[in-house]
Amino acid sequence: MKKLFLYFVLFCGMLGTVKAQTNTIENVIIVTTDGFRWQEVYKGMDSAIASDARFNQQDSTGIFKKYWVPTPQERRKKLMPFLWTTLAEEGQLYGNRDLQSNVNNANPYWFSYPGYSEIFTGFVDTAINTNAYPPNPNTNLLEFLNKQKAFKGRVAAFGAWNAFDRILNEKRAGFPVICGKDSCGGSHTDVEQQLINKMKHDEYSPFGDEEQLDVFTHYAALDYLKKQTPKALYISYGETDEWAHHGHYKDYLDAANRVDKWISEIWNYIQTNPHYKDKTLLLVTVDHGRGLNEQWTSHNNKIPNSNEIWFAVMGPNMTPAGEMSNTPQLYQKQLAQTIAQILGFTFTAEHPVAVGFKELLVR
Template sequence: MKKLLVLMLSIFVLNVFAQSEHKTKNIILITLDGYRWQELFTGADSALVFNKEYTANTFNTVTRFWGATENERRQKLMPFMWQTLAQQGQLYGNRRLNNKVNATNPHWVSYPGYCEILCGYVDTLIGGNKKRNNPNITVLEFLNNIEEFKGKVAVFSSWDVFPYIVNANRSKIPVNTGFSRAENEQGSANIKLLNTMQNQVPELFGGVRFDVFTHYLAMEYMKKHNPRVIFIGYGEPDEWAHKGKYENYLQSANYIDQFIADIWNFVQTNPFYKDKTTLLITTDHGRGDAKKGKWKSHGFDIVGAGDVWLAAIGPDTKPLGEIKTEGQLYLTQIAQTIANLLGLEYSNHKPLGGAVISIIH
């Protein structure tokens, strides 16, 4: 009995110590569905911008997003990423510098990618995007089962498969996704308007709503409920790419960059979140090479569709900027990174990817 008490006390002390050494108390995990590393690190792709098949309004697109150098183009496309996050945080995945981030799952489509991100390992039985409840426990559910975080975890996404990915029925995590209405228990005029507007716009993508609604509904939720952990999944880049609309793909990335800036500015001015919140930003899969005519697609048979990227900014993350050294990270590492930033060790029934040490220390 004494040995058991000593063991329990040791675990408690270690956990308290782990929590005390990190300033991060809150996590915001953000994903840009199907957004390539190429655009993040090199800006607009000349093979697509100047191809009328993919960019109908070349003049406007060139005016907004083109530049003489890669650095100029990427800053035009995603100014927050390069003017703020690259100065105060870390960006991984510029394969031109042999810095790599990869999806470990062999399918390179969305559900397996998000499952890998949130679970920290690959379930090979999840190979497509079918709406079925995830049998695996995600790091979000793991956290929601801990008293400190119970009821303080939430998911907002544009894609309507997320209730299944996080198994909302089992995990009891609130999920606002697709065209679902947000609860408006406090009678917010903003939420009422957003609920109305999202159902009065063209449904271009089937089960995916426009990201602007996902963003502002998530922001309203953060302002009213102060979640400790929130996942925000933007979906438009992948949808525009599948339609072959490159100018819209670029526009959506630019808007999402503004959304992320909005989130960060809110975090830095809100007493609950300020200096206590880390943002992790990534994607579920990559896409094929534009020069090979594969840009619209992804999947196991598309070369490059497993090539992804990762960004982080927060009080525990050193300002290393764009990582220019050779290295290899995986999506499986994100779940444990989230837990470790919060002073916890995440465990599951399968071996997990280790935390990204350079992000948490």
């Protein structure tokens, strides 16, 4: 009887192991927070910038009170608690150059349109050398996924910046891209969508008509996630870049802190919904880096360090390795194929697609 009981326990354990190994990633949530530096991600607030009267919005005391603690590990956790608890415990973070984990733009320009194009096409098109570039001629990953049987009609993108219509070439790609002040909900809006649309229309935007505040992008995307259950969803937050360009360090940090809170909200929903739970990849990254010290407000190929980026990723079957060190040199253009591979596809297009690095993430 004891032997039978032992065999039963071993058999159940084997079933549990098989079940754990057969969890597959069927969905993907991609989040970007525009131009947010790796320095704040890995070290927290920069005391030199926070102390500089040119950048602290006359509230150095408030910045220190909210975000300062003695060690970089404590500071980064104060700034981005979800990233440094849940994601660091369950996933992997790349791009801390102090630990020899280097991630870079491959494009030679180091600003937004080329960066987002590189993320999603897996390709550097040197003709894309301005943020005013017309609709992207290159096939993107979301467009590719939307052509796959399981993903058809279940792909969407939300962005604060109105350029995403062009970056993702909405007309050709065939999936909804709700960006800038675009209304959400289509032609049959419910009460929540009507309220979101009214607020988007009536909001005061410090960035002009080209970009709305992130709060409207977030709640429009979250509403879509809950009601439409997309299999591939992209959300782009923009305030980290906008406030940096304004030289507002307090607003820049607050924007990053809000993004962290919203990612937590998205992930908590994912992990309580049977459609997504233990079947979803989360990738968080940026389109470009920024300069150092007084040059932190800007970025381009004339400002050193603007090509230094980072990313964080977690999902089932992914090694929970936390902060990575001594990794191979990685490039932004490799993300598209890596995501495709994790979802079980090979991303092909009319242009070359950079090789992925799935083997680094899933072991």
